Amino acid sequence: MLRLAVIVLLLANAGYYAWSQGLLRQLGYAPQEQSEPQRMNQQIRPETLQILKVNPSKTSSAAPPGSTSTPTSPSQATAANDSPAPPTTPAASAPADSAECLQAGVFDDRQAEALRTAAAGLPAGSWMLEPTPIPGRWMVYMGRFDDIETLDRKRAELRARKVDHDRAGGTLELGLSLGRFASKEAAERELTNLGTKGVRTARVIQERAEAPGFTLRLPAVNDALRAQLDVLRTAMAGKTLRACG
Structure with a gap:
C-alpha cells in the first residue's frame, strides 16, 4: 500500500512539472501565458532608446565634497571610547581660615x-x-534697719506672708529687696500687689541710674x-x- 502511494506521488509530481513547463501544450494542457500587450502599445518610439556607459572617474569627481566619510574601524572606535575625559576644573576650596x-x-x-x-x-x-x-534699675525696698535682729525679724514676717525677698546689697544694707525692675512703673505695680499681702513699710527706690x-x-x-x-x-x-x- 505504501509503495502504491509513493508511485502515485511521483507520477503527480512528474505530471505537474510537465504541465508547468509547457511540455503538454500540444495535448491542450499548459498554463495560461501572462502577457500585457497594452504596455507595448503605450511605449513611445521604443526603437530610439539607447543604453549609455557611465564613466566611473567622472562619477567619483562629481560627488560633493565632504559627502564621503572614512569608515571607522572597531579598534579606532574602542580607542575613542577608552580615551580619558578632559580634566575638570576643581571647585574652589573653601577658605581654611573662616572668621x-x-x-x-x-x-x-x-x-x-x-x-x-x-x-x-x-x-x-x-x-x-x-x-x-546701661538702663536704670528700680527696686521695691524695705529698710534700712537698725540692726541684724530687726532685719531677721522682718525676714520672718515676709516668709510668713510668702513674700519673696533677698538682701539689697551695697549701700542699701541693712535692707531687703522685694524685687528689682527695669522701670519705675513696673516697681510701683509690684508695690501695690505687695500691699494686698499686708506689706506696709516697703517703698520704691532707684537702685541704679541710667549710665x-x-x-x-x-x-x-x-x-x-x-x-x-x-x-x-x-x-x-x-x-x-x-x-x-
Whole structure:
C-alpha cells in the first residue's frame, strides 16, 4: 500500500512539472501565458532608446565634497571610547581660615577704658567699643534697719506672708529687696500687689541710674586674631566673648 502511494506521488509530481513547463501544450494542457500587450502599445518610439556607459572617474569627481566619510574601524572606535575625559576644573576650596563675629559686654566707663588699653596692641580695625547705654534699675525696698535682729525679724514676717525677698546689697544694707525692675512703673505695680499681702513699710527706690555703657565687638575673628585675645581677659571683668547677635 505504501509503495502504491509513493508511485502515485511521483507520477503527480512528474505530471505537474510537465504541465508547468509547457511540455503538454500540444495535448491542450499548459498554463495560461501572462502577457500585457497594452504596455507595448503605450511605449513611445521604443526603437530610439539607447543604453549609455557611465564613466566611473567622472562619477567619483562629481560627488560633493565632504559627502564621503572614512569608515571607522572597531579598534579606532574602542580607542575613542577608552580615551580619558578632559580634566575638570576643581571647585574652589573653601577658605581654611573662616572668621566669626564676637562680642562681650556691657561695660561701664571704667571697664571700657581698661579695654581700650588692653586692645591697643590688636590689629587696627579688628575691634570696637559700641555705645550701649546701661538702663536704670528700680527696686521695691524695705529698710534700712537698725540692726541684724530687726532685719531677721522682718525676714520672718515676709516668709510668713510668702513674700519673696533677698538682701539689697551695697549701700542699701541693712535692707531687703522685694524685687528689682527695669522701670519705675513696673516697681510701683509690684508695690501695690505687695500691699494686698499686708506689706506696709516697703517703698520704691532707684537702685541704679541710667549710665553710659559700651559693648566690645570684634567683627571678624579668625585664627590669627583669636590667638591674640588673651590680652583682653583681665580687662573684661569676668565677662566672656559670645557670638554677635
